[in-house]
Amino acid sequence: MRCKLKIVLLLICTALGIGIMILFFTLSEQMIHYKNKFIRRFPQHTAQEIHQTDLTYNSYYFAGSSNGKIYLGNYTAPLQILELDSTLKIRKNHQIELKQQNLAFRSPQIRILDQNFYVFEGIVPYIFKGNIKNWTASLRINSGYYFSHLEPMDSVNMAIRFMKPKRGESLMGTLNLSDTTKVKYAPLFLQKQFDGIFDTDGSFHFNKELHKIVYVYLYRNQYIVSDPELNLDYRGNTIDTVSHAQIKLAKLKNSTMKTFSKPPLIVNKLSAVEGNLLYVNSALPGLYESEDIWKRASIIDVYDLTNSSYRSSFPIYDIGKNKLRAMYVVNKNLYALIGKKIVCYKLRKHLMQSDPVNKQRKIKND
């Protein structure tokens, strides 16, 4: 009798113990990926540095990629292009030639998509287009609204962030280079929280694989996914909790211009897209994280654009005192500009965190 009671009690304990752990596991998985309350997950070895090269200047930016090559523009030499192979070993310089020279050039920027490159400057405004075979471009657009950002979607259609006349509020739109009457604006795309300029600031990309425009706000925890016609798919949230931009502005004396009265709270510094995934360099540490990692690295959060879930995070380590300045993802490689260096990180499928770890793998290798 006593013996039986003991066995029953032990069985109850066993069931209870296993049951509770299964419950915790299900809860945690659900919460991390779909209802994350700012808890990051750092699986090991999801991104590893495989190449590094010194560029001698820190003024480069990512212009794009084509055929396995990476192209860098240079802010201080605006019409030069540096071409790198995917392993960062072979480099070539190209000089862009513009057929029309009589424009008010200040700081042209370059984007490269497939066989074409685009030279543009939103505050003139102008857009040149050319082919990367001969690096010669001709003027396509020289009128219309000013704009602050441009990403090519195909050989004629551009996704553009315009500036509305007078107040300069940001306005997303698209432009057709061969038919300027097809310009399109999407006034509801960016949502104003107070001034419509700073609060809607952010970066955007065109995702070739999914055929989507992805806009990531700089000062709030939101990203926007739409089709190339700017029809909204959904607004997703990054895992932090800053849903409202925290910016204080002050008017400059004797001017209509405004500036920050205190440093704004940056949420999502940089972003990149490839395939189903969105990569966001967040500026905010989450719960249960060591401060140490934030002093030595920039943290990249990975989101799945097909179901707006958070997958995992990984660090991009500082080089000397320099932090990650720009990033670009192509062919499962993340390229990062850090100081005067360019670094390539190999991204492993494991950062999706969708399959259980292989049982046989040797687990504790630290």
Add this chain to the structure above:
Amino acid sequence: MKTSVSFKNTIVEIICVTYALLFIYAAISKLFDFENFTIQLGQSPLLSAVAGWISITIPVLEIIIAIALLIRRIRLAGLYVSYLLMTMFTAYIYIILNYSAFVPCSCGGILEKMTWNQHLIFNACFIILAIIAIAYTPMKKSINNQQNWKS
């Protein structure tokens, strides 16, 4: 069973003291490095949802159990809870190794040197010890209760 009562008592005594030492050691090493412990739990694939309150619950519970194991009257209850905690811990490791998408690396103190599989065996030994101790402990309290109900 023919084993003498005093032998059984000695065995139970030894197991209880071993368990108590283990729990006290575990609790203290967690509390000494509490911040780190909370970070590790938050990083755990099973406990991130509950890391906030569980990080304090576990060491406190461990101390309470250790005390219970050393007080003869409530020792049996202590043994059941020890068994429950060990089962949970073992289930935790099993789930991590087989179902979780990533394996964290966290265990404090001397246990840090163990691989997860060694840990699994370590836990299994302690589970068996708990069962032995429960089997050898007389259920005085419940007998008294039953007698009380009868009268």
